[in-house]
Amino acid sequence: MDNEQVEKRMNAGIDRLSNLPDDLIHKILSFVGIKHAIELSFLSSRWRYIWTSMPHLNFLIEDFSASAELSRFVTHLLSRRNNLIEVFSVKLCFGGDFSQEFVRQILNYAFSHNIQQLDITWLYENTIEFPLSLICSQSLTHLSMRREYVYQTVRRYGFTSTSTLELPALTTLYLHDFTLCCDENIDKDIGLFSKCANLKILTLKGCKVIGSDHLNICHPLLSNLTLEDVQGSLNVVNVISPQLKSLTINDWFEKYQFLISAPNLVSLLYKGYHSLDLYTDGFHLLEKVDLCVTGGIASAHKIVCLFQHLQSVKYLTLNLEILELLSSSAELMLNQPSPFTNLKSLHIYPIKEVWELQNKVKISTEVKNYLLDNSPSATFTEVSREEVRVRKDTKLAQNQMASLRVKLEHEKTEMDTKIAQVENLLKIGRRMTHVNRCWEGLSDWIEQGKAKTDDIISELRNIKGVLTKLPASKRAEMQPCFSSLCSEADTVVNKIMDHAKILCDMKRNRFTAYFHELSAISEPSV
CATH class of the missing domain: 1.20.58 (Methane Monooxygenase Hydroxylase; Chain G, domain 1)
Known part of the structure; x- marks a missing residue:
């Protein structure tokens, strides 16, 4: 194939791209950083200024040799962008010697253009002060702030903040490695996210709460809540969410009391070293429960008490170590009726390897009967450690x-x-x-x-x-x-x-x- 044929084919390919509608070209370019999107605009005269109307702005530090270069690029970009076009989403991935003014410049521009989705990723190991007051928007519906480790080290929380969020349109919030400081400026009784009235999905992962012994999550529309490795000065986690459908708790480090008022809860997943210390007014619509307790300090009595709160469950999954723990205290279940009357499935699986166990306990018949007697048609599946x-x-x-x-x-x-x-x-x-x-x-x-x-x-x-x-x-x-x-x-x-x-x-x-x-x-x- 000669050079002329190659050139014709390239031009034909570019022409086909040029005939695409703007919104589809914007979607294609959204998968790369804004810097590369501008570079790709030279493929065709039709694309030359397409970046000025892009609703997706992705600023990635890896596309620049230094934070200062990124800052200059941002200033130049925002000054030339079409101000009549709203900003749908911003992804900001940065680290190093950033300044709050640099972040403020991007956020203010995005908020003034009715942004809906904001993702901020902090790459480096040092802790930064990030006032949540910088994030003030009437249009924002999705907010994600996370820290990604460059090297695997001892955790030091990437973000700290002493202010609360005021985002009336927010429906999804994801915070990772965030220190939430409950100082005198925050009403501890109504919670850190109380001014996010439309919040439906909340995830706190690896976060630390200081300045208060209780965390209040009280949202009338919240449907999905995930609490993973939440640490700090807490003793109590209080959840009042009448629309909550799914609750996930990974509690590997601390032991809290969980006060849960969620009458419409359908799914509960708990993993931790301790027995779940749960207080509730009942889960009458509960269908799926997955309990995994792996610590040697778990209490058989606490687990039996927990079962009383889960009576309506249909699909129950337990790790094998829970049954072994109950078998070692089988007297707790003597002459007690099974709490489960709606069970359709009971699934048992092991967590620990055989070599980890010092005193392996055989599952007793009393425990099996306690779990299944009131649900005779339920299927029972046990996965062995060998499997x-x-x-x-x-x-x-x-x-x-x-x-x-x-x-x-x-x-x-x-x-x-x-x-x-x-x-x-x-x-x-x-x-x-x-x-x-x-x-x-x-x-x-x-x-x-x-x-x-x-x-x-x-x-x-x-x-x-x-x-x-x-x-x-x-x-x-x-x-x-x-x-x-x-x-x-x-x-x-x-x-x-x-x-x-x-x-x-x-x-x-x-x-x-x-x-x-x-x-x-x-x-x-x-």
């Missing part, structure tokens, strides 16, 4: 094989390229220093090839070690895949060896040529 181990090892082996297969494909392509380019990489002059470098280069190639071969063999051995722990039927099922992988590894290692052999042969030929040239003694000129 979980097999599933885990199978998944591990599958992931390892997939990862190695990708690596082998990369190595095969790289070896083919190196063999094709080896002549250009091994040009040797006639001086002896070049010959010495020839030896040095050969040694490096051989060491690299040996290291790659060792890595491949090591990974295959690790995979085989996992496979040998599987039952015979599962090993037979995975054997063809592993055999195929070993065959691919053999091909790649042979290419590595061939590459080394080609280099040795080339160097040998060059040494021979060098010695032949060296041996020729010309007659002295007259």
Whole structure:
């Protein structure tokens, strides 16, 4: 295909893109940062100014060499954008030496253009003061503020704030690694988010509350609430939400009392080291409950009390350790009727591996009867620790094989390229220093090839070690895949060896040529 044909095809492709409506082009460009969106505008004259009307503004620090460059870009962009076009969403990903004024500039512009969705991500390890008062909007419906770790370190909360939110249109709020300070400016009795009257989905993940011993979440429209690793000076979490349908609590670090008033709750998921300390006026519409208690300090009495609040549940999932704990205190259930009258399904699964258990307790008949007697038609499913181990090892082996297969494909392509380019990489002059470098280069190639071969063999051995722990039927099922992988590894290692052999042969030929040239003694000129 000649250059003229290529150019025609490119122009035809660009013309097809240019014929798309603006909103679709905006959608396409929304998947990249605004900087790249502007760069792509040079594809066509039709696209030249399309970025000035984009409703999605994504500012990503990775697109810039420094925060100062990002700040200058933002100033330039906002001054040239079409001010008649509203801003639907802003994604701001930043870190380093940012300033509040820089963030304020973006937010004020977005709020003045009726923004609906705002996502802020803080990338670095140091804590920043971020007044929630900066976020003041009558149109904002979705707010997400999170910290992503550059390095895995001990947690230091990424955002701190001493003010409350006042967002009347907000329906979704996600806060991650946020310190919420309840000072004298905040009415502790009505809660930090009380001025978000339309809030429907609230997620607090890895947050810390200081300045108060209780957290109040009182929202008439809230339907979905997630509390994960909420820490601080709290003793009580008080939830009053008449429309709440789904409640998720991951309480791995602290032990709180949960006072829940949610008569329409349908789904409850709890994971933690402690028994859920729950006080409620009843969940009469509850359908799905998943309880996972893994700590050795869990109380059988607390769990039995908790069951009394869950009587209407239809689909109940418990980890095996809960049943073992109850079996060790079976006297608590003697002469007590089963609390569950609507059960359709009881699913039991283990969390701990066998080797983690010091005193494994057999599930007693009394416990099974206590759970199922009033729901005789309920299905009972118990997953053994051996089944979980097999599933885990199978998944591990599958992931390892997939990862190695990708690596082998990369190595095969790289070896083919190196063999094709080896002549250009091994040009040797006639001086002896070049010959010495020839030896040095050969040694490096051989060491690299040996290291790659060792890595491949090591990974295959690790995979085989996992496979040998599987039952015979599962090993037979995975054997063809592993055999195929070993065959691919053999091909790649042979290419590595061939590459080394080609280099040795080339160097040998060059040494021979060098010695032949060296041996020729010309007659002295007259």
